[in-house]
Amino acid sequence: ETGVTQTPRHLVMGMTNKKSLKCEQHLGHNAMYWYKQSAKKPLELMFVYSLEERVENNSVPSRFSPECPNSSHLFLHLHTLQPEDSALYLCASSQEGGSEQYFGPGTRLTVT
Amino acid sequence: GENVEQHPSTLSVQEGDSAVIKCTYSDSASNYFPWYKQELGKGPQLIIDIRSNVGEKKDQRIAVTLNKTAKHFSLHITETQPEDSAVYFCAASKPYNTDKLIFGTGTRLQVFP
Numbered sequence: 001e002t003g004v005t006q007t008p009r010h011l012v013m014g015m016t017n018k019k020s021l022k023c024e025q026h027l028g029h030n031a032m033y034w035y036k037q038s039a040k041k042p043l044e045l046m047f048v049y050s051l052e053e054r055v056e057n058n059s060v061p062s063r064f065s066p067e068c069p070n071s072s073h074l075f076l077h078l079h080t081l082q083p084e085d086s087a088l089y090l091c092a093s094s095q096e097g098g099s100e101q102y103f104g105p106g107t108r109l110t111v112t
Numbered sequence: 113g114e115n116v117e118q119h120p121s122t123l124s125v126q127e128g129d130s131a132v133i134k135c136t137y138s139d140s141a142s143n144y145f146p147w148y149k150q151e152l153g154k155g156p157q158l159i160i161d162i163r164s165n166v167g168e169k170k171d172q173r174i175a176v177t178l179n180k181t182a183k184h185f186s187l188h189i190t191e192t193q194p195e196d197s198a199v200y201f202c203a204a205s206k207p208y209n210t211d212k213l214i215f216g217t218g219t220r221l222q223v224f225p
Binding site: 002004006040041042043045048056090092100101102103104105106 | 116146148153154155156157158161201212213214215216217218
């Protein structure tokens with residue numbers, strides 16, 4: 001185990017639903033990330049939080065809304081998603097300014 | 113911006129053989145190059161990394177080489193074992209922007225017993 005946990009591991013939601021993904025890191029890190037992993041595409045960085053401040057937002061649609069209440073927890077709030085948003089959503093953490101990122105197991109999201 | 117290309121997309125080897133995965137990057141300012149292994153149902157796991165001030169780094173059966181002039185780096189796995197079967201990703205990042213890793217598209221390695 002990497003010390004980064006994600007819940008739920010699997011999620012099926014309709015396009016009109018609202019759901020949230022949760023990530024927790026037990027490594028004492030102060031930077032956290034959301035990535036989207038789709039088949040046959042590189043991992044796409046969505047959001048970066050460093051010291052609980054959002055420092056990166058890679059042109060992600062507003063139907064994805066991140067929240068970082070403290071340095072150990074990260075959420076991704078989802079609403080009115082599209083079928084093309086179906087993917088594996090990965091959370092990672094690192095020390096701020098550090099290069100080594102540690103990933104959680106991901107949430108497999110299916111939008112119907 | 114940075115672009116990372118990875119080859120091959122799939123690689124099959126016999127147990128005990130060596131496997132080599134190659135990546136090229138576009139931004140000569142990149143100076144950090146990690147490799148991640150992703151097993152089925154798990155997130156990517158950092159297995160080895162290299163910085164631009166060295167040309168090679170080794171950790172038991174895995175090694176990474178870096179050619180800054182040609183802007184490419186490679187992962188070498190020797191004496192492959194079935195448990196090495198996974199998807200491997202390379203990545204690159206720049207100084208003072210190490211939070212932003214740019215990943216390759218991945219190589220699915222299968223090691224047959």
